[in-house]
Amino acid sequence: MKPADQKIYLASKSPRRRELLRHIGIDFELLLSEKEVDESVLPGESPLDYVARVTRDKLNSAQHTMILRQLPHRPILSADTTVVIDQLILGKPADNDEAVQMITRLSGRTHQVLTSIAVGLTMGVETEVWQVTQQSDVSFAELGTETIQAYCNTLEPYDKAGAYGIQGLASMFVSNIVGSHSGIMGLPLFETAQLLQKAGVRIL
Numbered sequence: 564m565k566p567a568d569q570k571i572y573l574a575s576k577s578p579r580r581r582e583l584l585r586h587i588g589i590d591f592e593l594l595l596s597e598k599e600v601d602e603s604v605l606p607g608e609s610p611l612d613y614v615a616r617v618t619r620d621k622l623n624s625a626q627h628t629m630i631l632r633q634l635p636h637r638p639i640l641s642a643d644t645t646v647v648i649d650q651l652i653l654g655k656p657a658d659n660d661e662a663v664q665m666i667t668r669l670s671g672r673t674h675q676v677l678t679s680i681a682v683g684l685t686m687g688v689e690t691e692v693w694q695v696t697q698q699s700d701v702s703f704a705e706l707g708t709e710t711i712q713a714y715c716n717t718l719e720p721y722d723k724a725g726a727y728g729i730q731g732l733a734s735m736f737v738s739n740i741v742g743s744h745s746g747i748m749g750l751p752l753f754e755t756a757q758l759l760q761k762a763g764v765r766i767l
């Protein structure tokens with residue numbers, strides 16, 4: 564594989580997104596904004612609208628930082644991942660109790676993982692944005708309370724939407740997936756490559 568001939572900015576502090584982006588040979592630099600995006604759900608907002616809006620806010624915030632710091636203009640990639648079950652949006656658990664509640668809810672059932680990605684390209688005063696939201700269905704086996712507690716006593720749930728990581732110990736809870744493994748981990752690579760190519764980034 565030839566390396567991409569154009570560097571991009573990755574507007575994400577997620578180590579998984581970094582690792583995944585490397586899989587498709589993208590040359591990138593991290594662009595972290597000083598200002599955290601407000602990830603609270605607005606009243607009446609659907610999960611799809613929520614994940615798309617937060618992704619757009621992350622992109623806007625990174626664009627603002629690029630302009631403010633007078634950095635060279637490059638395509639910027641942002642993403643947001645959320646887990647949805649019973650119409651509820653599960654973000655990152657705040658503590659052990661919340662992690663246990665989340666995994667208990669997921670046990671023995673199928674839930675959705677939504678990952679929205681956005682690529683923005685600023686040229687002069689114009690910014691073009693390409694965005695897509697990828698959905699996967701993930702089925703968990705029935706889990707005993709001891710297993711749930713033991714899992715929540717590890718560090719794995721705490722920086723992840725829905726309190727689990729499919730790339731780690733929780734892989735043994737997942738009986739089936741329909742969708743994108745990389746999407747569940749936080750960056751759907753098929754869709755990411757498509758958007759980056761639309762923004763003029765050469766990948767192969």
Ligand SMILES: Cc1cn([C@H]2C[C@H](O)[C@@H](COP(=O)(O)OP(=O)(O)OP(=O)(O)O)O2)c(=O)[nH]c1=O
Nearest residue numbers: 575576577643644723724727728729747748749
């Ligand atoms: C469901 C699931 C989520 N996750 C992670 C991916 C994301 O890092 C995290 C969801 O949180 P996000 O808010 O999407 O991302 P983040 O806060 O980690 O990073 P940033 O906002 O700076 O881009 O959950 C996994 O690693 N494995 C999984 O199986």
